[in-house]
Amino acid sequence: MKIPKRLAPLLEEGLIDEVVGQLMSGKEATVYVVRSGDSTRCAKVYKDAKQRSFRQAASYRDGRKVKNSRQARAMEKGTRYGRQMQEASWQNAEVDALFRLANAGVRVPQPYICTDGVLLMELVVDALGDVAPRLNDVDLTESRALELHALLLNQVVRMLCAGVIHGDLSEYNILLAADGPVIIDLPQAVDAAGNNDAASMLKRDVDNLAAYFGRFAPQLLTASYGAEIWTLFEAGRLHVDAELTGRIEVDARPVDLDGVLQEIEATRLEEDERLRRQQELSSG
Numbered sequence: 001m002k003i004p005k006r007l008a009p010l011l012e013e014g015l016i017d018e019v020v021g022q023l024m025s026g027k028e029a030t031v032y033v034v035r036s037g038d039s040t041r042c043a044k045v046y047k048d049a050k051q052r053s054f055r056q057a058a059s060y061r062d063g064r065k066v067k068n069s070r071q072a073r074a075m076e077k078g079t080r081y082g083r084q085m086q087e088a089s090w091q092n093a094e095v096d097a098l099f100r101l102a103n104a105g106v107r108v109p110q111p112y113i114c115t116d117g118v119l120l121m122e123l124v125v126d127a128l129g130d131v132a133p134r135l136n137d138v139d140l141t142e143s144r145a146l147e148l149h150a151l152l153l154n155q156v157v158r159m160l161c162a163g164v165i166h167g168d169l170s171e172y173n174i175l176l177a178a179d180g181p182v183i184i185d186l187p188q189a190v191d192a193a194g195n196n197d198a199a200s201m202l203k204r205d206v207d208n209l210a211a212y213f214g215r216f217a218p219q220l221l222t223a224s225y226g227a228e229i230w231t232l233f234e235a236g237r238l239h240v241d242a243e244l245t246g247r248i249e250v251d252a253r254p255v256d257l258d259g260v261l262q263e264i265e266a267t268r269l270e271e272d273e274r275l276r277r278q279q280e281l282s283s284g
Contacts, residue, residue, distance in 0.1 A: 006045045006118050007032065015113065015120065016043065023131060028187060033123060033131070041112070044119040046187075095119060097164055097189035104162035105240075106155055107182045124175045124182045132175040132182065135212070145216035152181055152209055153225055158240050159183075160202065160233055163192050169205035171212040192233070199230050224248055 003011065003019055010016045020033040023042060032043045098111040098121065110122040124132040140148070152174065159166065166173075166189055173185035192198045206226030214221035223246030231248055232238040 004030070004032065004045060006116065007034070007043060009116060010034075010043070010118060010120070015115075016041070019043075026185070034120070036120070040123050041120060042109075042123045044121065046117045046119070093189055094185075094187040097186040100162055101159060101164060101183075101186075104158060106158045106162065107177075107180065108186070109182060109184060124177045124184070126176070127178040132177045134172055135174040135176055135181065136171040138176050140213075140216045142217045145213045146220075148176075148181055149209060149213040149217070149220060152183075153206070153229075153244060154240070155181070155183060156202075156206060156209075157229060157238060157242060157244075160192055160229065161238060161240055165190050165192050165195070165198055165202050166205050167201045170208045202226060202230055202233075220246075 001019060001021060007016070007019055011019070016034040016036050018035040020035060020040070023031040023033050025031075029044045029046045032045065034041055034043045092114075095111060095114040098108050098119075101108045102110055109124055112120045112122075114120070126132045135148075156166075156169070166183065166186060168185065168188050169183070173183065175182045175184055190198060190201060192202070195201070203226035206229065210220045210223060210225065225244055225246050228244055228246065228248045229238065229242075232242060
């Protein structure tokens with residue numbers, strides 16, 4: 001096959017020995033099967049921004065750090081340099097997330113190297129050694145759906161314990177490998193502590209899982225795993241072996257309205273007193 005332009009430098013530098021063929025083409029990248037020595041791997045070639053159909057929504061970029069203020073200003077103004085930095089940030093987010101999650105024991109493809117818009121990583125395979133199918137392409141029984149849902153909820157929890165939220169999790173970016181599900185496609189991954197939309201993204205990821213597996217196990221459709229996970233996380237009680245119930249305790253106690261109003265009034269009086277003293281000091 002014709003060697004893709006972005007892969008030519010990797011061949012020249014000996015990082016890969018052969019491009020076997022194209023695996024798939026998605027909204028932000030084209031993935032190729034490549035050979036490196038005795039190993040078969042995949043190379044994810046990121047598309048240029050004008051070729052991508054996936055838009056880098058501001059909500060995903062919220063909380064991402066850049067190297068210096070010049071880069072931040074350029075990205076904010078949308079200059080050519082800023083767009084280049086934004087592209088680099090988008091690609092680096094996936095690489096950083098993959099290394100971070102792999103080290104935390106999350107089931108993601110093992111990353112090897114990222115250079116010039118190409119991410120070289122593990123090729124996920126099934127029991128026969130063929131490329132693992134997407135979850136969406138697999139028929140499930142109710143019991144298998146419940147099993148996989150539980151496994152993936154644990155992966156979501158492990159990700160959150162590592163400070164990462166996928167942000168676009170669905171049956172389309174989960175591969176069913178020989179030893180269980182593997183989560184892929186993480187360029188939009190967000191930092192759980194630094195992103196203002198982290199809670200809603202986490203809940204959306206979990207709801208997407210419930211909606212898919214709920215086709216086979218309808219009881220999952222009424223569960224509230226996303227809210228439960230986030231509640232535990234905010235309370236500092238989330239850990240990788242947390243037992244989830246799909247329910248959250250709702251505080252049904254009546255609001256002490258009089259007490260709230262008294263606190264507001266006390267705060268107002270304190271502020272008035274502070275301003276009065278400040279005025280006396282400045283006038284004296």
